[in-house]
Each structure stands twice: as structure tokens, then as C-alpha cells.
Amino acid sequence: MLNLQEIHKPTTLADALKLLQQPNTIALAGGTQLLADKRRDVRAVVDLSALGLTYIREHEGAVAIGATTTLAMLAESPILRALANGVIAQAAHRSTSSILRHQATIGGTLIAEPAGILAVALVALDARVTIVGTDTRTMPLVEFLPARASLLRGALVTEITVPLTNPRATIESVARTPSDKPIVCVVAAARIENGVARAVRIALGGVSETAWRAHAAEQTLEGQSLDTARIEEAARVAARDVSPPGDFRGSAEYRKEMARVLLRRAVSALS
Numbered sequence: 001m002l003n004l005q006e007i008h009k010p011t012t013l014a015d016a017l018k019l020l021q022q023p024n025t026i027a028l029a030g031g032t033q034l035l036a037d038k039r040r041d042v043r044a045v046v047d048l049s050a051l052g053l054t055y056i057r058e059h060e061g062a063v064a065i066g067a068t069t070t071l072a073m074l075a076e077s078p079i080l081r082a083l084a085n086g087v088i089a090q091a092a093h094r095s096t097s098s099i100l101r102h103q104a105t106i107g108g109t110l111i112a113e114p115a116g117i118l119a120v121a122l123v124a125l126d127a128r129v130t131i132v133g134t135d136t137r138t139m140p141l142v143e144f145l146p147a148r149a150s151l152l153r154g155a156l157v158t159e160i161t162v163p164l165t166n167p168r169a170t171i172e173s174v175a176r177t178p179s180d181k182p183i184v185c186v187v188a189a190a191r192i193e194n195g196v197a198r199a200v201r202i203a204l205g206g207v208s209e210t211a212w213r214a215h216a217a218e219q220t221l222e223g224q225s226l227d228t229a230r231i232e233e234a235a236r237v238a239a240r241d242v243s244p245p246g247d248f249r250g251s252a253e254y255r256k257e258m259a260r261v262l263l264r265r266a267v268s269a270l271s
């Protein structure tokens with residue numbers, strides 16, 4: 001049972017931050033995690049929906065996405081469908097079921113599902129997060145995810161930006177059903193110049209607490225042609241480096257093997 005006594009709906013960021021200083025008060029975006037968790041300790045929520053943080057626009061060489069933009073908006077956005085082979089739009093679509101996609105926001109999803117497919121796609125595309133509290137700071141999403149609990153004390157995620165470098169990108173996932181969350185997922189991105197891979201980025205989900213960058217596998221491929229033997233080696237290196245958790249969706253051994261298989265498929269599809 002929820003123990004909610006107050007719902008605030010501020011129209012300015014300053015008011016929202018002030019309200020969040022009160023004890024037992026948390027931010028409310030789509031509210032799907034709050035409803036599912038039924039936290040007894042939460043006495044008040046600060047609804048973020050009137051803060052003007054729902055948008056997807058191109059700005060200063062990046063795509064800027066407001067924190068309260070829903071997964072459905074991401075999945076349907078012409079800007080995101082045209083960026084990096086549409087992997088962010090596809091990741092939003094594969095994140096969860098249709099009903100939840102219309103409710104859940106990008107900010108809430110990155111916080112609630114830091115190893116989920118949306119986080120993975122954004123990490124692979126070098127996304128950055130803007131956090132506003134006593135000051136404003138922008139940092140790489142991959143650094144924000146493991147530190148999010150401490151970074152968000154009295155602060156809010158306001159925006160996610162993705163550079164408009166527009167690499168070639170691919171997405172692979174395995175799930176129990178099409179609307180269930182992926183057990184393991186991989187997003188690979190690179191520029192292919194004269195048959196050689198540059199700026200290789202590979203991120204995986206379902207293999208650690210938060211979206212994970214496969215740095216050693218990236219280095220195996222950087223500046224190389226993507227031939228079968230090299231891709232196989234990169235996949236082997238990534239699988240060697242992960243220590244996935246096991247749960248009812250998939251054992252640790254299954255996840256390790258899927259990391260290898262999906263990485264091989266994702267990188268093969270880049271060329």
C-alpha cells in the first residue's frame with residue numbers, strides 16, 4: 001500500500017527542487033516504478049510533468065531530450081528514427097509494453113532500469129546527462145548510471161543529449177517475449193571509413209548492474225576492417241570480461257554466452 005499524503009505539481013525547476021528538500025519526498029515522472037514498488041516511506045511526490053521537460057529537438061550539434069519525454073515519444077520521433085539507424089527509437093520500443101511506453105519517461109527509465117536497453121543504446125551513442133541541483137552539471141551517462149543515487153540527492157535529471165555524429169549503429173537483444181525486458185542486449189556503433197571501423201562503441205545490458213561499455217572489444221576493432229576473425233575475437237574478449245548476475249530471466253552462464261553471440265551479430269551488421 002502507498003502512504004501518499006501530498007502531490008505537488010510545480011511549474012518551475014526552482015520550486016520543484018525546493019519541494020524535494022522536504023523529508024520523504026521524491027520525484028514523480030511516469031510513476032510506474034512508484035506504483036510497482038508501493039513504497040511506504042514516500043509521503044509526498046513532486047510531479048515533474050509541468051516543468052516543460054517534454055521535448056526532442058536538435059540543438060548545438062546534439063539531439064536534446066527532456067527528462068519527462070515518454071518512451072512512446074522516443075519510439076515515434078522522426079529525429080531519433082533518423083539518428084544512428086534509429087537505435088534509440090528501437091530501444092525505447094523494446095524497453096517495455098505499449099501501455100508502459102506511454103507512461104514511462106526517459107529520465108525515470110534510466111534511473112529505474114540502468115542496465116536496460118534504452119540506457120545501453122544511449123551509452124553506445126555517447127549520451128550525456130544534465131543534472132540540476134544546487135548547481136548544474138552535465139556528465140557522460142555511463143558515469144551517471146552507477147552514481148545516480150548519490151548524484152540525485154536533492155537534484156533532478158533535466159535533459160539527455162546525444163551528439164549528432166550519426167554513426168552507423170546496430171541493436172541486438174534476446175528476451176523471453178517481444179514485450180518483456182531483454183535478458184541481454186548489445187548496441188554497437190562506428191563510422192566505417194574505407195572499410196575500416198573508427199570511433200567504435202559497444203555497450204551491453206543485462207550483464208552488470210548498469211549499462212556496460214566493452215572497452216577491450218572496442219579496442220580490438222578500432223581502426224580495423226571488420227572481418228569475421230576479428231569480430232569473433234572482439235566477442236570472445238567481451239564475454240571473457242563480463243561477470244553477469246543470474247536470475248529467473250537467464251542464468252549467468254546464459255547471459256555470458258548471449259553477450260558473445262549478440263555482440264558478434266551486432267558488429268557483423270555494422271559493415
Ligand SMILES: Cc1cc2nc3c(=O)[nH]c(=O)nc-3n(C[C@H](O)[C@H](O)[C@H](O)COP(=O)(O)OP(=O)(O)OC[C@H]3O[C@@H](n4cnc5c(N)ncnc54)[C@H](O)[C@@H]3O)c2cc1C
Pocket residue numbers: 026027028029030031032033034035036048067068095096097100103104105106107108109110111112113116117152155156157158179180181182
Ligand atoms: C508492470 C510493470 C512492468 C514493467 N516491465 C518492464 C520491462 O519489461 N522492461 C523494463 O525495462 N522495465 C519495466 N518496468 C519498469 C519500468 O520501465 C520503469 O518503472 C519505468 O521505466 C520508470 O519510468 P517512470 O517515468 O515511470 O519513472 P518513475 O516511476 O516516475 O520514477 C522512477 C524513479 O526515478 C526517479 N525519477 C524519475 N524521473 C526523475 C528525474 N527527472 N530526475 C530525478 N529523479 C527522477 C523517481 O523519483 C523514482 O525514484 C516495468 C514496470 C512495471 C510497473
